[in-house]
Amino acid sequence: MAKDRKVIRHKGDLFQSRAGYAFISPAFLVLVLMVVYPLIYGIVISFFDTNLVNKFDFVGLKYYGRLIKDASFYASLGRTVMFTFFTVLGRTILAVLFANILVMDNLPYKKVFRAILVLPWFFPDVVVGMLWRWLYNANYGLFNFILRSLHIIDAPIEWLSNTDTVMWAVILVSIWKGFPFMMVMLLAALQTISKDLYEAAELDGCGVIQRFLHVTLPGIMPVLSTTLMLEIMWCFKHFTLIWNLTKGGPVDATRVVSIDIYRTGFDYMRFGESSTRAVFVFIIIIILTLLQKKMKRSDV
Amino acid sequence: MKRRLFTIVLSVLLVASVFAGGSSESTSSESGETVLTVLTTAVTQEPEGTLAKEYIAEFEAQHPGVHIECTGVPMNSALQRITTLAASGALPDLFVNVENIIGTLNEMGICEDLTPYLSEEEKSNIVDAVRESCTIDGKIIAYPWYSAPNALIFRTDWFEELGIEPPTTLEEMAAAAQKLTRDTNGDGTIDTYGFGLIGTNDDSGATRFVMIMRSFGARELYFEDGEWKTDVGSPESIQAFQYFADLKNKYGVVPPGAIENSFNENVNLMAMEQIGMLIAGSNSVGKIFNANPDLRGKIGSVQMPSAVTTYTPVSMLGWSLNPESKNKDLAIEFVKFMSNKENSIKWVETTGRLPVMKDAIAESDYLADPLFDGFIAGVENMVQAPNAPFYAEVKTELGRTYQKLLLDPTLDVAAEVKACGEAIQNIIDNNT
Numbered sequence: 001m002a003k004d005r006k007v008i009r010h011k012g013d014l015f016q017s018r019a020g021y022a023f024i025s026p027a028f029l030v031l032v033l034m035v036v037y038p039l040i041y042g043i044v045i046s047f048f049d050t051n052l053v054n055k056f057d058f059v060g061l062k063y064y065g066r067l068i069k070d071a072s073f074y075a076s077l078g079r080t081v082m083f084t085f086f087t088v089l090g091r092t093i094l095a096v097l098f099a100n101i102l103v104m105d106n107l108p109y110k111k112v113f114r115a116i117l118v119l120p121w122f123f124p125d126v127v128v129g130m131l132w133r134w135l136y137n138a139n140y141g142l143f144n145f146i147l148r149s150l151h152i153i154d155a156p157i158e159w160l161s162n163t164d165t166v167m168w169a170v171i172l173v174s175i176w177k178g179f180p181f182m183m184v185m186l187l188a189a190l191q192t193i194s195k196d197l198y199e200a201a202e203l204d205g206c207g208v209i210q211r212f213l214h215v216t217l218p219g220i221m222p223v224l225s226t227t228l229m230l231e232i233m234w235c236f237k238h239f240t241l242i243w244n245l246t247k248g249g250p251v252d253a254t255r256v257v258s259i260d261i262y263r264t265g266f267d268y269m270r271f272g273e274s275s276t277r278a279v280f281v282f283i284i285i286i287i288l289t290l291l292q293k294k295m296k297r298s299d300v
Numbered sequence: 301m302k303r304r305l306f307t308i309v310l311s312v313l314l315v316a317s318v319f320a321g322g323s324s325e326s327t328s329s330e331s332g333e334t335v336l337t338v339l340t341t342a343v344t345q346e347p348e349g350t351l352a353k354e355y356i357a358e359f360e361a362q363h364p365g366v367h368i369e370c371t372g373v374p375m376n377s378a379l380q381r382i383t384t385l386a387a388s389g390a391l392p393d394l395f396v397n398v399e400n401i402i403g404t405l406n407e408m409g410i411c412e413d414l415t416p417y418l419s420e421e422e423k424s425n426i427v428d429a430v431r432e433s434c435t436i437d438g439k440i441i442a443y444p445w446y447s448a449p450n451a452l453i454f455r456t457d458w459f460e461e462l463g464i465e466p467p468t469t470l471e472e473m474a475a476a477a478q479k480l481t482r483d484t485n486g487d488g489t490i491d492t493y494g495f496g497l498i499g500t501n502d503d504s505g506a507t508r509f510v511m512i513m514r515s516f517g518a519r520e521l522y523f524e525d526g527e528w529k530t531d532v533g534s535p536e537s538i539q540a541f542q543y544f545a546d547l548k549n550k551y552g553v554v555p556p557g558a559i560e561n562s563f564n565e566n567v568n569l570m571a572m573e574q575i576g577m578l579i580a581g582s583n584s585v586g587k588i589f590n591a592n593p594d595l596r597g598k599i600g601s602v603q604m605p606s607a608v609t610t611y612t613p614v615s616m617l618g619w620s621l622n623p624e625s626k627n628k629d630l631a632i633e634f635v636k637f638m639s640n641k642e643n644s645i646k647w648v649e650t651t652g653r654l655p656v657m658k659d660a661i662a663e664s665d666y667l668a669d670p671l672f673d674g675f676i677a678g679v680e681n682m683v684q685a686p687n688a689p690f691y692a693e694v695k696t697e698l699g700r701t702y703q704k705l706l707l708d709p710t711l712d713v714a715a716e717v718k719a720c721g722e723a724i725q726n727i728i729d730n731n732t
Contacts, residue, residue, distance in 0.1 A: 052387035053408040138557025139569065161499075161559035163707060249501050250559045251703045266380045268693045269404055 039282075046275035063276040072252070073260065073277065080256040083171060083242075084235040090175035091231060092224075095182035100216070102183075103190040114187075121180035129244025132173045136160050136245075160246055163253040170245055170254050177241060178234075182227050189223035190216065222296075229292035233285055257281055336627050336634060337369045337392035339382065341617070344372040347586070351650050352638075359637050366630065376503070379404060379692075386410045393625040394635065397442040398617050399433045400503060403687030405620060411441035412621040417632045418443075429682035430656045433614040436687060443635045444618035444656040446647060448581030449682055450511060451612070451674030455480075455576045456600040458492075466602045470515060470543060473577065473605045477553035480576035494553035496566035496578035497544075499706050501699030503692070504563035507613065508579045509702055510685075510695070511604050513540035514611035520724070521686040521694050528688055528728045532698070533721025539607070541717050544702055549709040559703055571595065579604065581615060582675040586652035601674030603681065612678035613685040616656060654679060690731040697723045 046064070049057040067073055101107065102114055120128070135142045136159040144156040159169045193215065201211045217224075239258040242248065248255035248263065255263075257277065265274030342352040349372075356368045371392065373381045379401045385391045386408055397405055405411055415423075418440065423431065426444060434442040452473065454466060458480060467473040477494025484491050498505040510520050518537035521530055531537055548554045555561065555569055567584050569575045571591035578584070582601075589596055604610050619635045621628060637643065644660035647653060648667065654675060655661050667676060685691070701720040705711055 051404075051408055052383065053410060055407070133560075137565075138560065139555055139565075139574070156556045158557050158560070161557050161707070246560075247500075247502065249703060250499075250707060251501075251700055263696070266383070267696065269379075269383065269689065 042275050042282075043279055045272055046279050048272045049270075050272050051269050052271050059272065063273045066273070067276050067280065073257075073280075075252070076255050076257045076260040079167070079254065080236060080258075082167065083174070083238070083254075083256055084232055086168075086171045087174045087178065087235045087238075088228065088231045090171065091179040091182050092228065094175065094179040095186050098179070099183050099186035099190055100212075102187055117183060118180045120177050121184075123177070125177070125240035126244055128173065128177050129241050132169075133160070133245055136169055161250055163251055166246060166250065166253045170242055173245060174235070174238070174241055178231070182231060185223055185227045186220055189220040193219035225295055226292070229288065229295075233288055236285065236288070237281060333365045333367050334627060334630065335367045335369050336394070336630055337371070338634075339371050339373055339378075339385070339392045339395040341373055341375045341378060341396050343370055344374050347590075348651050348653070351647065355638055355643055359634060362637075363630075363633075368634065382410070383408070391622045391624070393622050393627055393631045394619045395622070396617065397620040399614050399685050399687070400507075400691060402433070402436065402442060403691065404689040406436045406441050406687070407689045410620070410622065412623045412625070412628065413439040413441060414443055414621060414632070415440045417628075422636070425657050425659055427656050427658060427661070427679060427682070429614055429679075429684060430616045433616050433682075433684040433687075434618060442616075442618040442620045443632075443639070444616050445635070445639050446644070446651075446653040447614060447616045447656050447679065447682075448583045448653050449612050449615045449675055449678035450508065450579050450581050451601040451603055451678045452605060453570070453578050453580050453585060453599055453601045453674070455573075455595075455598055457598045458576050459600075466600065467577075467605045468602065470512065470605050470607045474543070474547065474551055474553070477547065477577060478551050481551075481553045492573065493555040493569075493575050494551075494577060495547055496561070496569055496575040497547055497554040497558045497706075498561060498563055498566055498579075499548075499554075499559040499703060500562045501696060501703055502562065503695065505702075506695035506699045509540075509544060509698055511579060511611050511613070512544055513537055513698075515604065515609060516540040516543070516607040517609055520698060521688060521691060521728075523686065523688070528686075528732060530694070530721060530724045530728065532724050533718045536608075537721070538714050538717045541702060541705055542713050543607075545705040545709070545713065548706050559706055567591075582648075582654055582672065583652045585671065586650075600671060603674050603677035610681065612682050614682045617653075618656075688731070690727055693727050693731075694724050697727065 045052070045056075047058060047060060049055065049059050049062075098117055102110060102117070104110075107113070123131075134140075138144060138156045138158045138161065141156075141159075143159070144153070147153045148156065157165070159165050197215045197219070198211060201215050206214065237258050238256070239262065242254055242256060243259060243262070246254045248259040258281075261274050261277045261281070264277060265271045340352065341348075343349040353370075356370060360366055360368060369392075373396065375396075375398070378396050378398070382391070382395050382401075382405060385395075391410060397411065402411075415438075423440070426434075427447075430444045430447060431440070434440050434444055452467065454476075458464075459466065459476070462479050464476045464479055465472070467476050473495070480492060480494035481490060482492055483489060498508050513520060513532075513536075516536045516539050518531040518534050518540055519529075520532055521528060523529075548558050555574060557565075561569070563580070563584075566575065566578055567580065567587050568591065570578050570580075570584075571588045573592070573595075585599060585601075588599065604612055619631075619638075621631050621635075625631055639655075639657055641657065641660045641663065644655035644657055645664045645666070648655055648660075648664055654667070654672075655664065661667065661676075661679070666672075686694075688694075697720055701716055704716055705713060
């Protein structure tokens with residue numbers, strides 16, 4: 001009798017597991033179709049000279065060989081690193097600052113400030129790009145108008161036309177657009193830190209900076225490290241804002257790797273070569289992800 | 301058992317829901333009407349969009365049971381959209397084609413040969429240069445709709461006020477630009493500039509630069525003796541780059557932000573009465589008048605000034621037919637309808653875009669306006685732009701070089717232009 005029950009239970013397990021597989025199959029199929037297939041397809045076409053329609057000439061590792069020797073690709077990687085580093089740095093500073101202000105108990109109109117500070121994050125990148133293009137415009141831009149009205153400058157500054165200023169102009173917009181996300185994350189983390197810890201630190205004679213270094217920072221570190229890594233990965237492959245502001249110009253001054261990939265593929269119709277670049281970025285992102293996981297494990 | 305059946309049915313439904321959705325390829329709707337799918341730039345802009353929709357409604361009224369399903373695409377992203385649609389097997393029956401992407405689209409094998417669909421009379425009615433630009437390897441692969449050839453548009457009232465004759469040479473153009481650059485209200489700041497230089501590294505900027513370079517007698521890309529060649533790096537091309545850079549750096553006749561001022565910004569500057577001359581298509585005049593009606597009667601046009609020759613690219617916009625279309629005859633009927641004499645004449649009167657059919661040009665009173673002199677002269681001398689699939693890349697290289705020279709007056713122009721020529725030669729070598 002007991003043996004029979006065992007058999008029945010096995011059959012039930014089998015049915016349960018089959019039913020489980022059946023239920024996850026739609027999600028699995030979506031995952032394969034939307035994530036795995038494009039990924040593999042992208043890697044495969046990096047070995048082809050293709051326009052994606054009627055030309056699929058196998059070229060092997062030709063584009064990888066060409067890419068390794070391509071100085072302009074390394075230059076675009078360098079610009080990407082610069083854009084990523086300063087954007088994430090700027091976002092982090094602003095996010096930490098505003099999150100610490102917004103977490104204060106005695107801050108008046110806290111909800112209003114919180115809503116205003118989150119606003120930039122709600123705007124689509126295209127809108128932000130167009131808005132700031134207008135603000136930066138040398139002829140009728142608001143910045144030049146204010147600076148000239150205050151007699152700070154005689155001639156308009158060509159923010160987006162000058163190779164010395166354009167990257168900083170783009171980074172500034174990117175910081176403005178992206179810091180609210182980090183701020184919201186840090187704000188949530190800050191709210192989980194017990195007030196007792198601050199009181200204890202204060203009783204121990206800790207000043208504001210010491211409280212920040214020894215209570216706040218360790219408290220937000222798990223969230224901060226994850227958010228930082230996400231920000232780095234997002235910025236590394238960021239496209240929309242830069243494209244809408246400068247299209248990678250002038251003279252390639254803001255041609256980051258995502259713009260390089262887009263132009264090679266969609267402007268010059270060299271999709272194979274474009275995919276080769278994308279595979280490189282994919283590898284970099286994978287390395288960053290592994291690093292982040294390792295960092296999280298060491299935190300634990 | 302019931303539970304198992306229920307699970308299986310539910311799973312099948314879930315899987316089916318993943319693939320649920322309609323096919324984009326539609327030749328007949330549920331009501332039995334024939335659907336012709338069309339991808340066009342016209343509906344994304346005004347006043348073109350309103351008039352195009354009027355024509356479509358008229359065509360549908362003349363063809364009961366036919367529905368034109370129109371999708372808009374901005375010109376700057378047409379190639380990308382067409383490529384992705386073709387790659388995914390969702391190309392519409394008809395799609396926009398222009399001379400700077402025609403070579404690329406033809407190479408993809410997505411343009412039906414229209415030659416068998418056109419009578420000899422219909423073929424010979426198309427302006428010769430336009431027909432040539434629509435033809436690759438003896439096959440007409442695009443049916444032209446209209447053209448917007450570039451000419452030099454200028455402020456006639458300012459020219460009269462300063463006693464300047466409309467320029468016929470680039471030297472005269474630079475001289476006129478210097479006179480037009482002035483402080484009109486005496487506040488110590490220049491408020492009108494002579495020339496609207498499009499310094500962006502995009503098709504608008506590069507096309508205008510090519511017009512100047514070809515005027516000096518240097519061709520950026522041409523097919524000769526069975527191979528693609530470039531003149532970039534030659535003394536004539538160096539002169540052209542020098543001239544272009546001098547407009548900003550030596551003569552100071554272009555408004556601030558020349559490198560970021562695209563076509564639209566320059567049209568706005570002309571409408572805001574801040575520039576006196578601009579290389580632009582006939583449709584720009586309509587945009588300027590829309591933005592500033594006071595300028596009506598104050599703008600004229602001359603054919604692109606020359607250094608040793610003059611060059612006006614065709615600037616044709618037309619339709620290509622998907623070889624997989626199930627409604628080819630209807631599609632051909634539709635494109636012929638859009639370009640017929642009456643519609644072409646109404647089109648130019650509303651949009652400023654010129655007809656490409658000889659009968660419409662001959663019978664349009666509107667084109668007799670002196671405003672169109674430069675554009676009409678351009679139509680008579682239009683030259684087909686290179687149809688190499690890698691032409692866009694060549695233009696980007698030109699753009700990169702002229703931006704460098706505009707930004708840094710201390711650069712050695714000859715060295716930069718020679719480096720540009722080598723880069724273009726590399727592009728040719730990599731693509732042939």
